[in-house]
Amino acid sequence: MRSPTPQVVRDPSLPEAVTIWEVGPRDGLQNESVTVPLEVKAELVGRLVASGLPVVEATSFVHPRWVPQLADAAELVARLAADGLLAGETPLPVLVPNERGLDRALRAGVTHVAVFLSATETFARRNLNRGLDEQYAMADPVVTRAKAAGLHVRAYLSMCFGDPWEGDVPVDQVVTAGRRLLAMGADQLSLGDTIGVGTVGHVSALLRAFAEGGTAPGELAMHFHDTYSQALANTVAAMHAGVTTFDASAGGLGGCPYAHSATGNLATEDLVWLLDGLGVHTGVDLAAVVDTSSWLAGHLGRPSPSRVVRALAD
Amino acid sequence: MRSPTPQVVRDPSLPEAVTIWEVGPRDGLQNESVTVPLEVKAELVGRLVASGLPVVEATSFVHPRWVPQLADAAELVARLAADGLLAGETPLPVLVPNERGLDRALRAGVTHVAVFLSATETFARRNLNRGLDEQYAMADPVVTRAKAAGLHVRAYLSMCFGDPWEGDVPVDQVVTAGRRLLAMGADQLSLGDTIGVGTVGHVSALLRAFAEGGTAPGELAMHFHDTYSQALANTVAAMHAGVTTFDASAGGLGGCPYAHSATGNLATEDLVWLLDGLGVHTGVDLAAVVDTSSWLAGHLGRPSPSRVVRALAD
Numbered sequence: 001m002r003s004p005t006p007q008v009v010r011d012p013s014l015p016e017a018v019t020i021w022e023v024g025p026r027d028g029l030q031n032e033s034v035t036v037p038l039e040v041k042a043e044l045v046g047r048l049v050a051s052g053l054p055v056v057e058a059t060s061f062v063h064p065r066w067v068p069q070l071a072d073a074a075e076l077v078a079r080l081a082a083d084g085l086l087a088g089e090t091p092l093p094v095l096v097p098n099e100r101g102l103d104r105a106l107r108a109g110v111t112h113v114a115v116f117l118s119a120t121e122t123f124a125r126r127n128l129n130r131g132l133d134e135q136y137a138m139a140d141p142v143v144t145r146a147k148a149a150g151l152h153v154r155a156y157l158s159m160c161f162g163d164p165w166e167g168d169v170p171v172d173q174v175v176t177a178g179r180r181l182l183a184m185g186a187d188q189l190s191l192g193d194t195i196g197v198g199t200v201g202h203v204s205a206l207l208r209a210f211a212e213g214g215t216a217p218g219e220l221a222m223h224f225h226d227t228y229s230q231a232l233a234n235t236v237a238a239m240h241a242g243v244t245t246f247d248a249s250a251g252g253l254g255g256c257p258y259a260h261s262a263t264g265n266l267a268t269e270d271l272v273w274l275l276d277g278l279g280v281h282t283g284v285d286l287a288a289v290v291d292t293s294s295w296l297a298g299h300l301g302r303p304s305p306s307r308v309v310r311a312l313a314d
Numbered sequence: 315m316r317s318p319t320p321q322v323v324r325d326p327s328l329p330e331a332v333t334i335w336e337v338g339p340r341d342g343l344q345n346e347s348v349t350v351p352l353e354v355k356a357e358l359v360g361r362l363v364a365s366g367l368p369v370v371e372a373t374s375f376v377h378p379r380w381v382p383q384l385a386d387a388a389e390l391v392a393r394l395a396a397d398g399l400l401a402g403e404t405p406l407p408v409l410v411p412n413e414r415g416l417d418r419a420l421r422a423g424v425t426h427v428a429v430f431l432s433a434t435e436t437f438a439r440r441n442l443n444r445g446l447d448e449q450y451a452m453a454d455p456v457v458t459r460a461k462a463a464g465l466h467v468r469a470y471l472s473m474c475f476g477d478p479w480e481g482d483v484p485v486d487q488v489v490t491a492g493r494r495l496l497a498m499g500a501d502q503l504s505l506g507d508t509i510g511v512g513t514v515g516h517v518s519a520l521l522r523a524f525a526e527g528g529t530a531p532g533e534l535a536m537h538f539h540d541t542y543s544q545a546l547a548n549t550v551a552a553m554h555a556g557v558t559t560f561d562a563s564a565g566g567l568g569g570c571p572y573a574h575s576a577t578g579n580l581a582t583e584d585l586v587w588l589l590d591g592l593g594v595h596t597g598v599d600l601a602a603v604v605d606t607s608s609w610l611a612g613h614l615g616r617p618s619p620s621r622v623v624r625a626l627a628d
Contacts, residue, residue, distance in 0.1 A: 006542070007475065007482045009515035161321065168321045196625075199591025200550055201323035228320070229540070229584040229621045230591070233547040236514055264621070270543040277513025277544070307543040307578070311510075 004311070006277030014236075017281040019054050019245045020271060021190070021221055026057040026095055028253025028265055030067045034300050038072050042079045044296060048250060049090045051288035053268070057114065058092040061101035077108040086110065093154060097128075102142050106149060113146050114154040114190075115139045117181065119174045122165040123158060123194075136180060143184045155186035156223065160206065161198030171202075171209045178220075179213055189220055190247060193234070196227025196264050200237040207241035217242030226252065227264035232274050235266075239280075246271060251293025251304035267306030269293065287312070318625070320591030328550075331595040333368050333559045334585060335504070335535055340371040340409055342567025342579055344381045348614050352386050356393045358610060362564060363404045365602035367582070371428065372406040375415035391422040400424065407468060411442075416456050420463060427460050428468040429453045429500070433491045436479040437472060437508075446491075454498055461499045469500035470537065474520065475512030485516075485523045492534075493527055503534055504561060507548070510541025510578050514551040521555035531556030538580045540566065545580035546588050553594075560585060565607025565618035581620030583607065601626070 025045050029036055036044075041059070048056045058080060064071035077094065080086045086109060093112035096102045105113050117135050118124035124135050139155070146153045159166075160174045178189050191206070203222075210220065222238045222245070224231035235246055249265035272286045286308075293304045294313040303310060339359050343350055350358075355373070362370045372394060378385035391408065394400045400423060407426035410416045419427050431449050432438035438449050453469070460467045473480075474488045492503045505520070517536070524534065536552045538545035538560070549560055563579035586600045600622075607618045608627045617624060 004476065004478065004509060004511050004542075005481075006511050006513045006544075007516055009513070009519050011515035011518060014515075162318065164318065167319075195318060197318050197320050197591075199320045199323070199588055201325035201328075201592045202321055204325060205323050226543070227621060227625050228318075228587045229543070229546055229581070230320075230588060232543055233550050233588065236547050236550065264625075267543070273542045274513055274544060274547065277511075278515045307541060311541050311578075 006273060008277060008279045010279040014239050014278055014280060015242070015244045017244065018239070018275055020268060020282055020284060021245055021247045022048050022053040022056045022250060022268060023247050023265065024048065024250035024253040024268065026060050026070070028249040029069050030060060031254035032069060032300060035069060036299060038075055038079065040296070040299050041072070041076050042083065044292065045080060045092065046083060046085060047292040047295075048289070049085060049088065051285045051292060052283040053090070053289070054283060055091050055093065058094055060095035060097070061104040062095065062097050074104060074108055077110060081109060091152065093152070096142060096146075098138055099142055099145070102146055110151070112152040112154070114156055115142050115186070116156040116158065117177070118158050119177045120159045120163040120166050120169055123163055126165070127158070132177070136184070139181070140184055143186055147185045153186045154188045154190055154221070155181040155184075156190045156192055157181060158192040158194040160191045161193040161202055162195055164195055171206050174206060175209045175213050178210065179215060182215065182219060188245065190223045191220060192223040193225055196225035196230065198224070198234055199230055200233050203234045203237040204241060207238060207243065211241070218244065221245035221247060223247040224266045225264045226266045226270070231266035232270060235271065235274065250289055251296060251309050252306040253293070253296070264305070267304070267308065269306045269308035269312075273308045320587060322591060322593045324593040328553045328592055328594060329556070329558045331558065332553070332589055334582060334596055334598060335559055335561045336362050336367040336370045336564060336582060337537075337561050337579065338362065338564040338567040338582065340374050340384070342563040343383050344374060345568035346383060346614060349383060350613060352389055352393065354610070354613050355386070355390050356397065358606065359394060359406065360397060360399060361606040361609075362603070363399060363402065365599045365606060366597040367404070367603070368597060369405050369407065372408055374409035374411070375418040376409065376411050388418060388422055391424060395423060405466065407466070410456060410460075412452055413456055413459070416460055424465070426466040426468070428470055429456050430470045430472065431491070431495065432472050433488045434473045434477040434480050434483055437477055440479070441472070450494060450498070453495070457498045457500055467500050468502045468504055468535070469495040470504045470506055471495065472506040472508040474505045475507040475516055476509055478509055485520050488520060489523045489527050492524065493529060496529065496533060502559065504537045505534060506537040507539055510539035510544065512538070512548055513544055514547050517548045517551040518555060521552060521557065525555070532558065535559035535561060537561040539578045540580045540584070541578035546584060549580075549585065549588065564603055565610060565623050566620040567607070567610070578619070581618070581622065583620045583622035583626075587622045
């Protein structure tokens with residue numbers, strides 16, 4: 001039998017190329033309970049870069065009390081610099097939750113940073129320990145100082161399609177929050193379906209509302225979770241709306257395949273399979289990412305939740 | 315926290331209602347290695363009917379040598395008749411591989427039958443032990459006699475999006491095969507992505523070719539497998555092309571979540587989540603199907619591969 005590949009059939013209404021923003025080492029690992037050693041993290045980032053991923057978010061300068069898995073952020077960035085990766089062609093963004101995190105990132109010599117906010121009051125209070133207005137007050141100096149230092153700044157906006165406490169999240173509320181972050185100076189806004197409840201009509205409606213508000217699709221990225229298997233359908237809807245940057249996590253890292261509470265990042269491999277089938281250029285070597293996810297699954301002691309990894313892994 | 319549900323956002327370009335053709339008891343179980351007792355099968359069909367599924371394919375009158383799991387087909391149909399389900403409002407089709415199977419189905423008093431053919435020569439020879447022309451010769455009297463007996467006849471066409479031995483399958487070849495089955499008298503043609511390799515551009519191209527050949531989308535059903543996570547994206551593409559009947563298997567029955575070779579029927583629950591989010595009417599009670607899949611997973615001794623089941627099950 002042949003090794004399966006999708007039959008390539010272009011859809012001329014879709015973009016010719018897409019940027020996959022790999023978040024596995026940061027967003028994936030921060031949700032994994034097994035502690036991953038520094039050397040493995042450095043090798044993971046190196047492998048992902050080598051597989052052709054155009055952006056690899058490396059870690060987070062969050063306080064170690066909140067995310068013990070990423071307590072070695074400074075050491076990891078130093079190691080990536082020593083390996084020649086930090087000054088390489090592939091940006092390696094780091095998350096900076098506040099000015100203290102930004103100070104650490106600046107000292108480490110990173111070129112791309114990301115801030116993280118919530119579209120809903122409840123999640124802002126629970127995750128950031130701040131109300132909606134306070135979170136902007138915290139983010140504003142981070143974005144301003146990062147831009148002044150010449151860095152690329154991405155803003156994550158979470159709970160854009162539903163909130164586990166508030167339920168439905170109005171589209172207008174998300175557009176207002178997102179445009180405020182862009183007005184603050186963020187270069188890119190990543191809209192997160194943090195609990196994975198969004199479906200295609202909702203994606204189209206949200207992106208239409210952003211367009212009507214004057215936001216170009218090139219300023220947006222979509223961050224889908226596959227908790228309810230909707231991530232790829234949602235990706236196609238977003239591409240139809242002109243979005244060309246999509247977040248994904250190698251092997252679906254960060255989502256436990258057995259737990260009810262699986263956060264379920266979209267797996268990079270599942271996304272690449274879709275885009276390969278559509279003839280949409282990504283520059284990513286699917287087999288290389290599958291190899292990396294299988295290798296990392298060994299360190300995590302469990303199989304990948306990605307269907308493509310499970311189907312293709314040796 | 316609230317029990318998660320998708321926020322309902324209609325897409326006016328999509329159909330208002332969709333028929334889910336439940337194939338779990340037949341296509342799902344025939345790929346499960348754990349033998350399921352007759353009483354459990356009967357309860358499964360009853361539960362699926364009670365959950366609002368409009369069609370539940372119950373079993374196959376295939377020779378027990380090929381599918382030992384379904385060796386009790388006649389007993390199961392008799393039991394469903396005794397339970398009052400066979401004459402109920404919900405059709406319970408059975409697969410009939412040949413005239414001998416049709417004879418058994420007619421004796422059992424079923425009202426809906428299905429035949430199964432391949433779009434590719436290699437799979438026809440490997441699965442049916444016949445070449446392409448011979449498979450039509452086998453199907454023709456089955457369809458003709460079933461129609462003469464007043465039955466509804468569905469024709470499955472497998473390997474429509476790729477073949478594990480032949481690789482790519484040309485769209486024209488699928489259209490020619492499918493139209494031949496409709497011309498034979500089949501009421502409905504179910505186009506199967508048996509190995510799950512199809513992506514959305516391919517789905518659109520195939521359905522466009524059927525439309526150009528004169529086939530109305532109402533004559534078609536799509537049978538997607540989620541082996542590479544593409545099934546729901548493909549479903550949306552097919553709805554955009556006017557298709558309103560979709561095959562699915564409760565809990566993703568038939569696809570082992572751990573094996574490389576997972577055949578990966580699209581899970582009914584994942585499909586219902588999508589359609590609920592789009593406000594597309596199905597008549598299906600999602601929670602009831604999730605309960606049924608969880609109950610059956612106990613009999614199979616393993617969790618469901620459906621992401622929705624894993625996220626929602628108690």
